Amino acid sequence: MSEGRFKSKEGEKVPSVTFQCREGESWVTKTTEEIFANKNVVVFSLPGAFTPTCSSTHLPRYNALAKKFAKHGIDDIVCMSVNDTFVMNAWSADQEAENVTVIPDGNGEFTDGMGMLVDKADLGFGKRSWRYSMLVKDGVVDKMFIEPDVPGDPFEVSDADTMLSYIAPDEVTNAPVAIITKPGCPFCTKAKALLTEKGFDYEELVLGKDATLTSLSAISGRETVPQIFIGGKHIGGSDDLEAYFS
Structure with a gap:
């Protein structure tokens, strides 16, 4: 559990938010109730699509380990970022991340409700998400891994291997x-x-x-x-x- 600005939401319900998503040529809405109700969902949130750590490690590793997560009762893996739906869809296609559901928290409402909204104006990013991961069971946060509150963009505990080790300690994973x-x-x-x-x-x-x-x-x-x-x-x-x- 992280100390400082970011508090764990373990035991609490996730924020109730409606997301504006683009599927093909149509606009569709997705709610947190649809995403989380009666499901075991792993969520990982990151500062932005197409950014280096997110593209080289964070998203690809969750995508690669999706079968392992499914084997242990995970119904979906969700990547959340304060980006619009066009950017998230393009990034998912570029990464060929067919095993991960990308959700555009374009207005930052979900991220703010999780207490993870940070100001990255110094990078020209505006408001973005702090990097974290969580296991959500039927809409309630079971476990959170929050990156330490230090300068920069730490990536130590929200990775796919750490989450899988929590869910299935005896599961053996291969190197990428x-x-x-x-x-x-x-x-x-x-x-x-x-x-x-x-x-x-x-x-x-x-x-x-x-x-x-x-x-x-x-x-x-x-x-x-x-x-x-x-x-x-x-x-x-x-x-x-x-x-x-x-």
Whole structure:
């Protein structure tokens, strides 16, 4: 539990708010009652879509661990941010975060009701959310992980692994995996199949779409694909991956 400005809301009902959302070409409203009633929901809130920590770690890891959360009775994972619905939808699509429901708290009403609204005018952001996560059961906050009240944008306790460890202490998670591939590469197909067989979810970066030969060489020191990274460590190609698992 954090000290200082931010107080835990454990045991309290979440604020009652209606969100304006865009689905396709239509406006729809979503209420907190619809999102939380009779469900176990994990919520993580962050300062803004497309910002570095949010895009590189916070959202992707919750998306990657969604199956683990579902296995332990979590009905939905919600990402909340003080952004408009167009920005949230574009960010979700860019991140390919199909396992996370993004909710635009555009007016900051939910965030304010949680006591997590902060002034980031020094960055030109205006009012935004402090970073936190929580487990909500039938609309009542069961557990909160609030980042420490220190300068900057701390990211220590609201991560997906911390939340999963609280919900399922014995659950084993694999390190995050990224694989650089190119279309039609049989060795890439082989490596992806091996990762799947070993129970590893992965983020795929495709040459010509997500990466270039220059970036491949700069990141891995090699010019062949696939190139696999596990937990931030460069494993190498398809044969290297086989050796890693053996």
